[in-house]
Amino acid sequence: MIEMDDPRHARHRRIVSRAFTPRMIQRFTDDVELTAAGIVDAVADRGSCDFVAEIAARLPLKIICDLMGIDDKDQGFVFERTNRILGAEDPEYAAEPGASGATMLHAANELAALVQELARSRAARPTDDLTSALVNANIDGEKLTWQELASFFVLLVIAGNETTRNAISHGLKLLTEHPDQKALWQSDFERYAPGAVEEIVRVASPVIYMRRSLTQDYETAAGQRFKEHDKVVMVYWSANRDETVFDDPHRFDITRDPNPHVGFGAAGPHFCLGAHLARREITVMFRELFRKLPDIRAAGEPDRLQSNFINGIKRLPCEFTPTSTRTTGS
Amino acid sequence: MERTGELTGGAAMAAEQPLGPDDIDFSDPGFWARPLRDREAAFALLRRQRSAPFYAVTENLGAGPGGGGYYLLTRHADVLEVSRRPKVFSSASGIRIADKPESSSRSSTR
Numbered sequence: 001m002i003e004m005d006d007p008r009h010a011r012h013r014r015i016v017s018r019a020f021t022p023r024m025i026q027r028f029t030d031d032v033e034l035t036a037a038g039i040v041d042a043v044a045d046r047g048s049c050d051f052v053a054e055i056a057a058r059l060p061l062k063i064i065c066d067l068m069g070i071d072d073k074d075q076g077f078v079f080e081r082t083n084r085i086l087g088a089e090d091p092e093y094a095a096e097p098g099a100s101g102a103t104m105l106h107a108a109n110e111l112a113a114l115v116q117e118l119a120r121s122r123a124a125r126p127t128d129d130l131t132s133a134l135v136n137a138n139i140d141g142e143k144l145t146w147q148e149l150a151s152f153f154v155l156l157v158i159a160g161n162e163t164t165r166n167a168i169s170h171g172l173k174l175l176t177e178h179p180d181q182k183a184l185w186q187s188d189f190e191r192y193a194p195g196a197v198e199e200i201v202r203v204a205s206p207v208i209y210m211r212r213s214l215t216q217d218y219e220t221a222a223g224q225r226f227k228e229h230d231k232v233v234m235v236y237w238s239a240n241r242d243e244t245v246f247d248d249p250h251r252f253d254i255t256r257d258p259n260p261h262v263g264f265g266a267a268g269p270h271f272c273l274g275a276h277l278a279r280r281e282i283t284v285m286f287r288e289l290f291r292k293l294p295d296i297r298a299a300g301e302p303d304r305l306q307s308n309f310i311n312g313i314k315r316l317p318c319e320f321t322p323t324s325t326r327t328t329g330s
Numbered sequence: 331m332e333r334t335g336e337l338t339g340g341a342a343m344a345a346e347q348p349l350g351p352d353d354i355d356f357s358d359p360g361f362w363a364r365p366l367r368d369r370e371a372a373f374a375l376l377r378r379q380r381s382a383p384f385y386a387v388t389e390n391l392g393a394g395p396g397g398g399g400y401y402l403l404t405r406h407a408d409v410l411e412v413s414r415r416p417k418v419f420s421s422a423s424g425i426r427i428a429d430k431p432e433s434s435s436r437s438s439t440r
Contacts, residue, residue, distance in 0.1 A: 003430055005422045089359055101428075211400065211427055212412055212419035221411055224381045224401075231400035232382070232419065233356065233427060234409045238373040242406035250370055262406065266413035270421060306359045309426060 001152055002159075002270060009269060015142050016152065016273070019133035025067070025277055027128070032281060035062050036288040044292055044323045048299065051318035056168035059285050063277070064160035068153065069118060069129030077114065081107040082158045090306040092314065108154050115153035116146060156274075162310060163206040164278045168285050169302065169313040170204035176298040178252045185254055186290050196254035197282045202261035203252055205237035208311050210265065236262045237311060296320040351375055356385060356402055357427060376404040387427070400427055 001012040039058045043049045057079065065075050084107040087093040088100035119135050126132035134149060144152065175182040185192045214230045226232065240261045241249040264272035272278070289296050299319040305312030354372045355361050362369070376383060386399040403409060412419045424430030 003421055003424050005416060005420050009416075009421070209427075210421075210425045212421060212425075213423050215418055215420050218415075218418050220408065222381075222405075222408065226401065231427070232412060233400050233402050234412055235356075235373070235402060235404050236409065238377060238404035239406040239409040241370065241373060242377055242404075243374070244377075245406040260406075262409050262413075266410045268413035269416050270413070304363070306363060308356060308359065308362050 002155055006269060011142065012144065012148065012152065013269070013273070015144055016134070019130055020273065022276070024130060024133065031066065032059070032063060032284045033288070035059060036284045037292075039285075040288050040292045047322040048317065048319045051172055051298065051316040052165065052169050052313055053315070055289075055318070056172070056285070056313075056316075057165045059168070059281050060161050060164035060278075063281060064157055067130050067160075068115070068156065069122065069127060069131045070114070070157075074114065078111065078157055078161070081111045082161050085111075085154075085158055086162050086310045087305050087307060087312065087314075089308070090314075092306075111154045111157060112150040115157075116150050119146065119149050119153075159272075160274050160277065162312065164281050166206040166310065166312050167201055167204045167278065167282055169316050170206070170311070171200040171282065171286065172296065172318060173298045173302055173313070173316065174200060174203060174252045181252055181254050185286075186294060189287055189290060192254050193283050193287070194279075195256065195259070196286070197279050198259045198261060198263075199252060199254050199256050200282065201263035201278075202240045202246075202256075202259060204311060205240050205261075205263050206311050207263075207265075208237045208307075208309055209233050209235045210270070234262075234266075236265070239266075292323060293320040351379060351383060354383075357387060373404055376402065382408065 001009060001016070004012060036059055039055055043054050049055070061075055061079055062072075064070075065072070065078060070078060084093045085104050088104040088107075094100050094103045115131070118131055122129070122132040123135045126136055131153075134144060134152075175185070181196075185196050211231055211233045214226050214228050214232070216228050217226065219225045240246070240263060243249050245260065246256070264275040264278075296318055297320070298316055300317040302313040303315040305314050354376065361372075364372075382401040382403050384399055384401050403412060
C-alpha cells in the first residue's frame with residue numbers, strides 16, 4: 001500500500017481503515033499497559049540489560065502480533081525477518097555481502113507465507129483480530145486479494161514494529177543525554193507526555209526518508225524544475241531539523257510548541273496509518289519505565305544500524321537501580 | 331547541478347574538517363556511520379543550498395525509468411509540498427531509493 005498511488009492506494013487504505021478502527025486498536029491496546037508492565041518486571045531486578053532487545057523491541061512486537069493474531073511463539077520469527085528486511089544494508093543482517101536485495105526479498109517472502117497461512121485459517125474460522133476483519137472485509141463489494149493482503153501484512157508488521165522500537169530506544173538515549181528534560185517529564189508525566197513523544201519522534205525520525213517519482217514535469221514553489229521520471233528523496237530526518245521551522249533544532253525540548261515535525265510523514269495520503277498506536281506505545285512504555293525504574297539511563301553508546309533508510313539502534317546498554325518486582329505491583 | 335551554490339545562511343561550519351556539499355553521499359552507509367554532529371552539519375549545509383542536490387547512482391537503482399540518480403530534498407517546505415501532491419510525486423515504483431523488486435509477494439502497480 002505504501003508503494004501505490006490513488007485510486008489503488010485509496011481503495012486499499014479505505015478497506016484497511018475500516019478494519020483498523022480506533023475501536024479495534026483500543027481493544028488490543030487495553031493490553032498495552034499490562035504488556036509494558038510485564039516487560040519492565042522481567043528485567044526490574046537485574047540492574048542492567050540491553051534496552052533494545054529486552055525492552056524497546058518487545059512492546060510494539062507483541063502489540064502488532066496480537067493485533068494481527070500472530071501467535072506468541074512466532075514473535076521471534078517476525079522479529080528476525082523484520083530486522084533483515086529493514087537492516088538488509090547492515091552486514092549483521094545481510095545473508096552475504098552485497099546481497100541485501102536477496103536478503104530482503106527472502107525475508108519478505110517468509111513473512112508473507114506466515115500471514116497467508118494465518119489469513120487462510122481466519123477465513124475459515126474468524127476471530128476478533130485484524131486479520132479476520134480484513135479477510136472478511138467485503139463492504140461495498142471491496143475486498144483485498146490474497147496477494148494484496150500478504151503484502152499489506154508485511155508492511156504492517158514492519159511498520160508497526162521497527163519504527164516504534166527505534167523511537168523508544170532513541171527516547172532513552174535522548175532522555176539520558178538531557179537529564180533536565182527527563183526530570184521535567186518525570187515531574188508531571190501526563191502533562192508532558194504528548195509533547196515529549198512528539199519531540200522524540202521529531203529528533204529520532206525513525207524513517208529517515210521516503211522516495212517519490214515524478215509523473216510529469218514540475219516546478220517547485222522554491223523554483224526548482226524536475227522532469228517526468230525524476231526521483232526525489234524526502235529526507236524527514238533533515239526536514240525535522242530545518243532551522244527555518246524549528247528554533248534551535250538540535251535541542252531536545254519536550255515542551256516544543258508548535259512541533260510540526262514530519263516524523264510520521266507529512267500530511268497527505270501516505271501519512272502514517274499507525275501514528276496513534278505508536279504514540280500510545282511510546283507513552284505507555286515510558287510511563288511504566290519511570291514508574292518502576294525511574295533512574296533508568298543509557299549506559300553506553302548505541303550500536304546503530306547501518307542504514308540510510310531506518311534510523312535504527314540495534315543495541316543500547318542500560319542501567320537502573322534494581323527493584324524487586326514483588327513490591328512494585330500496581 | 332550547481333552543488334557549490336550560494337549559501338544563504340551564515341556558513342558557520344567551524345567544526346574541524348566540515349563536510350562540503352560534494353562530500354555528502356546520502357547513499358553511502360559510511361556517511362550514516364559518521365557522528366551525529368557531522369550529519370547535522372552536513373544536512374544544515376544542504377538545506378542552505380539554493381536547489382536540491384542531484385546524486386548520480388550507477389547501480390542498484392532498479393530497471394525503472396529515471397534510474398540514473400535522485401534529488402535530495404532536505405527542507406521542511408519541500409517535504410510538505412511533495413507530500414501534498416501525490417499525483418505528481420508517485421509512490422508506485424517504490425519508496426526506497428532503488429525501485430521495488432518485482433516479487434511474488436508484491437503485485438506490480440504498473
